[in-house]
Amino acid sequence: MFKKQVLLVDENDKETGKMEKLKAHQLGVLHRAFSVFIFNNRGEILLQKRAQNKYHSAGLWSNACCSHPLTKNLQKEATSRLKKEMGIKSSLQEIFSFLYTAKIGDLSENEIDHVFIGTFNGEVKLNKKEASDYRWITLEYLKNEVNENPQNYTEWFKLIYEKVFNYAVKQGYAQHDFAKSYEY
Secondary structure, three states: OOOOEEEEEOOOOOEEEEEEHHHHHHHOOOEEEEEEEEEOOOOOEEEEEEOOOOOOOOOOEEEOEEEOOOOOOHHHHHHHHHHHHHOOOOOOEEEEEEEEEEEEOOEEEEEEEEEEEEEOOOOOOOOOOOEEEEEEEOHHHHHHHHHHOHHHEOHHHHHHHHHHHHHHHHHOOOOOHHHHHOOO
């Protein structure tokens, strides 16, 4: 049986090898990931609730999709993964990357996460193997919810959602009255 791999990287995001995905999370080895954020024309962000079969962060709310790329074409892999998980086609743009670490139960996240943004206004076609639910939400509601119930959200999402929304507002991806007065 083929086990999913991740690309190991150094602090400069240079590839150093490959490792089985679960083992990388058990050992806390630095590897590459990507996260996709999608906005609609009402200025709302798309969230997915991770499927219960995920080995970490199962049942938690997060961004539209995320994964671990296996090639150097991150945009192509992010676009493909978005289609697989949410049934969405969108032109994605990488907006930043960041290194983060987090302890999640017995596992450790240690990733350089490349963050992509896009827009979509059609029907979401959820892949139930990947996500159990989805919803569109305003930043105002999301911020209150994350503050009141942080345990309901993935660690990486809590670290970056405000930065992504700030970028989305400045670049015209998200228009929302609350965003105009929000202090970043």
